[in-house]
Each structure stands twice: as C-alpha cells, then as structure tokens.
Amino acid sequence: MHRFYDRYDTYRSLIDARLATVIDRGEPVSMYDPARYVLSGGGKRIRPVLVMLACEAVGGDPRDAVEAGVAVEILHNFTLVHDDIMDRADTRRGRETVHRKWDENIAILVGDELMGIAYKTLLNTEKGDVRALTRVFTDGVIEVCEGQSYDKEFELLPTVSEEDYMMMISKKTGWLVAISAELGAIIGGADAGRRAALNEYARCVGRAFQVQDDLLDVVADKDAFGKPIGGDIIEGKKTYLLVKALNRATGDDLALLQEVATRVAPHDGLVERVTEIYRRYGVLDIAREKIEEDTEAAIRALDALEDTDGRQMLIWLAQMLLERKH
Amino acid sequence: MHRFYDRYDTYRSLIDARLATVIDRGEPVSMYDPARYVLSGGGKRIRPVLVMLACEAVGGDPRDAVEAGVAVEILHNFTLVHDDIMDRADTRRGRETVHRKWDENIAILVGDELMGIAYKTLLNTEKGDVRALTRVFTDGVIEVCEGQSYDKEFELLPTVSEEDYMMMISKKTGWLVAISAELGAIIGGADAGRRAALNEYARCVGRAFQVQDDLLDVVADKDAFGKPIGGDIIEGKKTYLLVKALNRATGDDLALLQEVATRVAPHDGLVERVTEIYRRYGVLDIAREKIEEDTEAAIRALDALEDTDGRQMLIWLAQMLLERKH
Numbered sequence: 001m002h003r004f005y006d007r008y009d010t011y012r013s014l015i016d017a018r019l020a021t022v023i024d025r026g027e028p029v030s031m032y033d034p035a036r037y038v039l040s041g042g043g044k045r046i047r048p049v050l051v052m053l054a055c056e057a058v059g060g061d062p063r064d065a066v067e068a069g070v071a072v073e074i075l076h077n078f079t080l081v082h083d084d085i086m087d088r089a090d091t092r093r094g095r096e097t098v099h100r101k102w103d104e105n106i107a108i109l110v111g112d113e114l115m116g117i118a119y120k121t122l123l124n125t126e127k128g129d130v131r132a133l134t135r136v137f138t139d140g141v142i143e144v145c146e147g148q149s150y151d152k153e154f155e156l157l158p159t160v161s162e163e164d165y166m167m168m169i170s171k172k173t174g175w176l177v178a179i180s181a182e183l184g185a186i187i188g189g190a191d192a193g194r195r196a197a198l199n200e201y202a203r204c205v206g207r208a209f210q211v212q213d214d215l216l217d218v219v220a221d222k223d224a225f226g227k228p229i230g231g232d233i234i235e236g237k238k239t240y241l242l243v244k245a246l247n248r249a250t251g252d253d254l255a256l257l258q259e260v261a262t263r264v265a266p267h268d269g270l271v272e273r274v275t276e277i278y279r280r281y282g283v284l285d286i287a288r289e290k291i292e293e294d295t296e297a298a299i300r301a302l303d304a305l306e307d308t309d310g311r312q313m314l315i316w317l318a319q320m321l322l323e324r325k326h
Numbered sequence: 327m328h329r330f331y332d333r334y335d336t337y338r339s340l341i342d343a344r345l346a347t348v349i350d351r352g353e354p355v356s357m358y359d360p361a362r363y364v365l366s367g368g369g370k371r372i373r374p375v376l377v378m379l380a381c382e383a384v385g386g387d388p389r390d391a392v393e394a395g396v397a398v399e400i401l402h403n404f405t406l407v408h409d410d411i412m413d414r415a416d417t418r419r420g421r422e423t424v425h426r427k428w429d430e431n432i433a434i435l436v437g438d439e440l441m442g443i444a445y446k447t448l449l450n451t452e453k454g455d456v457r458a459l460t461r462v463f464t465d466g467v468i469e470v471c472e473g474q475s476y477d478k479e480f481e482l483l484p485t486v487s488e489e490d491y492m493m494m495i496s497k498k499t500g501w502l503v504a505i506s507a508e509l510g511a512i513i514g515g516a517d518a519g520r521r522a523a524l525n526e527y528a529r530c531v532g533r534a535f536q537v538q539d540d541l542l543d544v545v546a547d548k549d550a551f552g553k554p555i556g557g558d559i560i561e562g563k564k565t566y567l568l569v570k571a572l573n574r575a576t577g578d579d580l581a582l583l584q585e586v587a588t589r590v591a592p593h594d595g596l597v598e599r600v601t602e603i604y605r606r607y608g609v610l611d612i613a614r615e616k617i618e619e620d621t622e623a624a625i626r627a628l629d630a631l632e633d634t635d636g637r638q639m640l641i642w643l644a645q646m647l648l649e650r651k652h
Binding site: 025028029030031078082085086105106108109111112113115116117119120123130131134135138139141142145146148149150152153 | 351354355356357404408411412431432434435437438439441442443445446449456457460461464465467468471472474475476478479
C-alpha cells in the first residue's frame with residue numbers, strides 16, 4: 001500500500017504547488033494578503049486529491065483535474081473563513097482566523113473573493129462538459145450554505161432529530177466531498193452511471209470521515225490528536241455522538257446533554273461526564289459501526305467501475321481514512 | 327420616445343416576474359426568507375434590462391437573456407447585502423438591511439447563497455458560449471470584491487488621487503454594468519468587436535450613472551430625490567465630487583474636506599459649507615461635464631453596431647439616465 005501513500009503525496013504536492021500560484025494579483029493588499037494566508041494554511045487536501053483520483057478511476061488523466069481540484073479546495077476554504085466569523089472562532093488549524101488576524105469586514109470580503117477565484121480556477125478545466133462542471137460546483141455552493149444555515153438554526157435547539165442531523169451534515173460537510181468525486185468523474189469522461197457511483201462513494205466516505213472526526217474528539221490519543229480531547233463537548237457542538245445520545249438518554253443524563261447542546265453546562269469535569277454517558281448508552285459503538293458501514297458502502301459503490309489501479313486507490317483511500325488517528 | 331419607456335417597463339416586468347420565482351426552496355427558513363426579502367426590494371433593474379437590450383442590439387432575442395439578467399441582478403444584490411454589513415448600514419432602499427432585520431451571521435450566509443443562486447440562474451442560459459458567459463460573470467465577482475476592498479482601504483485615508491478613485495469606482499460599481507452588456511452581447515451571438523463595443527458603452531454609462539448619483543446627492547430636488555440631500559457628505563463617502571475637491575482645495579477648505587473624508591467633521595451646517603466649497607472650486611460643473619462626456623462616449627461606442635431599433639434604445643437609455651432626477 002506504500003505506493004498509494006506516495007501517490008497521495010504526489011497529488012497533494014501538485015495541488016499545493018498550484019494553490020501557491022493561483023492568486024496572481026497583489027493589490028488590493030488588504031484582500032490578497034489574507035487570501036494567500038488562507039490558502040497556505042495546509043491541510044490534508046482530501047477534496048482536491050479526490051477530484052484527481054476520481055478522474056483517474058474512470059480512465060482520465062488526473063493532471064486534467066488539478067484546476068478543478070484546486071477550485072474545490074478554494075471553495076472549501078471560503079466556507080471556513082465565513083464559518084469562522086459566524087462561530088466566533090479564534091483559531092483554525094493552529095493559526096489565527098482571518099477575522100481575528102485582520103478584521104471581520106476583511107474576512108467577509110476575502111471569503112467572497114475566494115468564491116470568485118474558485119470559479120475562475122474551475123473554468124480553466126479543459127476536459128469535460130463545462131456546463132455540467134459548473135452546475136455541480138454551483139450546487140455545492142448552495143448546499144454548503146444551506147448546511148451551515150441549518151447548523152446555526154440547530155444550535156438554538158436543545159435537541160435535534162437524527163434524521164435532521166444527518167441531512168444537515170450531508171449538506172454542510174458531505175456535499176463538497178461528494179462533488180469532488182463527481183467533478184473528477186466528469187473531467188475523466190465518465191457516463192452517468194459511473195458519475196453517480198463516484199458521487200455515492202464520496203458521499204459515504206465523507207460521512208464516515210465526519211463521524212470519525214466526532215469520535216476522535218472523544219477517544220483519540222491526546223498526543224496524536226493535536227488538539228484538546230473533548231473540544232466538541234466543551235463547545236456544545238452537535239456531533240453525531242451528541243445527537244445519538246440526546247435521542248437515547250433520559251432523566252439527568254438527558255438534562256445534562258441538553259445543557260451541553262445549548263452551551264450552558266458547567267465545563268468542570270464535563271468531558272469525562274459526557275464521555276461516560278456516551279459509553280453507557282452505547283453511542284461510541286454505534287458511531288464505530290456507522291463508520292464501518294459507510295466505508296463498506298463506499299467501497300461497494302465502486303463495483304460500478306472497472307477494476308483498475310485508480311479504483312484500487314479509491315478503496316485504499318476509504319480504508320486509510322477509516323484507520324486514521326487524527 | 328414613449329415606446330422605449332414602455333419597452334423598458336416590459337423588460338423590467340419580465341425580470342421582476344422571474345426574480346419572484348427564482349428561489350424555489352423554502353427551507354432552511356433562516357436563509358430563504360431573508361433571501362426572498364432581498365430580491366423583492368425593487369429597484370430600477372438597470373443591469374438586467376441592459377443584458378436584454380444588449381442581446382437585442384446585436385440581433386438576439388432578448389427573452390434568451392432573462393436568466394443571465396436575473397443572475398446579474400442577484401449578484402448585484404449579494405454585493406449590497408455584504409456591503410451593508412461592512413458599512414454598518416441600517417437601511418437600503420427605505421427598508422431595513424438584512425443584518426439589521428435578522429442578524430449579521432444570516433446576512434453573511436444569505437449573501438453567499440445569493441452568489442450560488444446567481445450562478446445557478448446564469449447556467450440556465452441556453453444561448454451563447456457557456457464558458458465565455460461564466461468567465462465574464464466570474465470576473466465580475468472578482469472585480470466587484472476588489473472594488474469594495476479598495477473602497478474600504480480608501481476610507482482610512484484623508485485623501486485619494488483621482489486616478490485611484492476612478493479605478494476603484496470602475497471596479498466597485500462600473501464592472502457589473504459593463505458585464506451586463508457583455509453578457510447580453512455573448513447571448514445574442516456578437517463577435518468580439520461588438521462584444522467589446524457593448525462593454526465600452528456600458529462602462530461609460532455606468533460611470534456617468536455613478537457621477538450623476540454623486541451630483542444628485544448635492545443638487546437634487548429634495549422632494550423628487552427620496553432621501554435627504556447631502557447624505558454622502560454627512561457619511562463622509564468618497565464621491566467623485568469630494569475626490570475632485572480634495573485634489574483642488576487648499577487651506578481651510580482642504581482641512582474641512584479632509585475632516586469630511588475621515589468622518590470627523592461636525593455635522594452642523596456641513597452640507598451647506600461643503601456644497602459651497604464644491605461650487606467655489608467648480609467641482610459641480612466638472613461633474614456635469616464628466617457625465618456629458620461619458621454619455622457621449624457611450625453613444626459613440628455604439629457606432630460599431632448596425633443601426634437597429636435595439637441600438638436606438640441603448641442610445642435612449644444612456645440619455646434617459648443622464649436626465650434623471652433621482
């Protein structure tokens with residue numbers, strides 16, 4: 001499997017190299033300095049690599065998918081800049097957020113501009129139907145905004161149904177992963193069936209990735225995780241775990257979880273208490289099963305594709321994300 | 327000329343009718359209620375009508391340009407929602423701004439979503455090269471953001487050169503007018519020469535319109551204007567008049583204008599004092615000449631087009647905007 005790791009790194013390097021040059025203007029300084037800062041923040045670059053891999057898995061040249069991959073990564077970063085304003089977040093990936101380092105007006109504008117640059121970059125794509133590419137990309141913008149909107153609505157509620165939660169999270173974080181694979185498929189010249197299969201694969205991978213994120217917040221090895229354990233609990237974030245527990249717990253347990261969800265619970269000893277509730281109601285095991293189920297469903301979706309090296313690498317990617325520790 | 331007025335109204339009605347249905351989702355309510363509120367705010371709809379007229383002037387069917395026109399209007403409204411946050415504006419066209427009626431988070435998100443809906447609507451266009459349309463539209467997004475960014479930078483300066491000011495305003499307000507005509511030209515099947523001519527026409531019209539706006543703030547008939555005379559002076563807005571005056575005045579006059587520009591001037595009697603300075607340095611006449619020059623240049627640009635009814639209507643539009651009183 002080593003060669004897949006190496007290939008992932010190669011693809012990520014191509015993406016990072018292009019991200020470093022994609023902003024080709026310097027002025028106005030108050031816009032392009034922070035915009036460059038955002039795009040140099042690193043990250044796993046899962047979405048753009050997925051665009052390249054999906055293109056390859058349907059027989060295309062992954063290099064044809066670099067511009068679209070970079071476009072998705074820019075779009076993703078635009079959502080982070082605006083979400084950080086709304087969430088009053090001070091840091092992102094260990095660095096100050098744009099609205100903290102500069103100010104809120106600049107963060108609003110930089111986000112807007114990044115969306116423009118994302119489209120501009122996408123339109124450099126030479127393979128695949130440009131209307132189809134732009135439509136899929138635009139649906140991504142709309143769904144991500146809807147997801148964030150639902151998320152902010154749910155923040156005000158003491159509880160939320162599992163169905164509503166899954167709907168919200170599929171829009172807020174799943175959609176861009178799903179369109180990453182779909183864009184790659186379009187560029188690679190896939191027919192409708194393969195396009196849908198790759199969308200389904202990525203939708204499942206994205207969901208597994210999200211639940212894994214939520215689980216790691218509670219069970220990760222502190223040193224490997226890179227941020228404090230239980231941060232989501234302290235922040236009252238409506239994670240998969242919290243929603244599952246809210247829909248199962250009763251009595252004092254439920255009362256405490258509702259306090260967590262509305263961010264009025266006292267922080268002292270809270271992570272331990274909530275983790276204990278999660279264990280008692282079997283929520284951690286439910287999450288583990290959900291991750292496995294989704295990973296299997298992702299791999300099953302790839303049955304629609306010829307068994308190529310590209311397809312093998314997508315299988316590897318789904319498994320690798322499942323096994324990650326941070 | 328009555329029939330041109332009627333035709334303008336007909337086209338505007340088509341745009342308004344489509345704007346009323348363009349948002350076809352109801353949930354999340356916290357997003358789509360304010361989004362609908364924004365698009366129902368009325369206005370002259372100059373940009374979308376211009377898309378239709380430009381299409382017609384190069385021999386296309388103006389009805390083919392409705393989706394693109396609506397897209398530009400939505401894009402324009404997205405910039406207003408975000409600009410209003412940045413400018414801490416309480417009202418817009420006599421109604422509460424989104425961030426005042428709801429809150430800032432919602433205004434950020436609704437703006438983002440409107441950009442997505444704008445692209446989605448543009449992509450419904452069936453005539454014209456879709457890559458060219460989307461590229462021109464995307465350049466509009468980028469330039470408008472740059473313009474707003476310069477505007478916010480300039481707000482912090484006591485003075486700004488005329489050259490920098492014209493550059494800023496051409497991005498912030500001129501660009502979307504220019505691309506309106508260009509999009510219409512592309513949809514109508516214009517060659518590169520006619521496309522450029524229509525862009526030039528609209529660029530000049532947009533500039534004349536902006537300077538006229540600035541002039542009306544000072545010289546308009548109070549009853550026809552619909553808002554208080556001198557509002558720009560009180561707000562310290564860097565208008566064409568203020569920039570021209572800043573680059574001409576000396577001594578106490580200059581000192582006062584710099585206080586206006588940095589918003590520290592006492593409001594009492596300010597409008598009268600500044601208007602008097604504008605008169606004394608001939609700034610009002612300079613503005614009137616500029617508007618006439620730009621209107622003539624706009625009409626001259628249309629020499630590249632066949633003399634059709636559509637072209638005549640564009641000439642009428644430029645003159646009508648020049649003669650408006652509000």
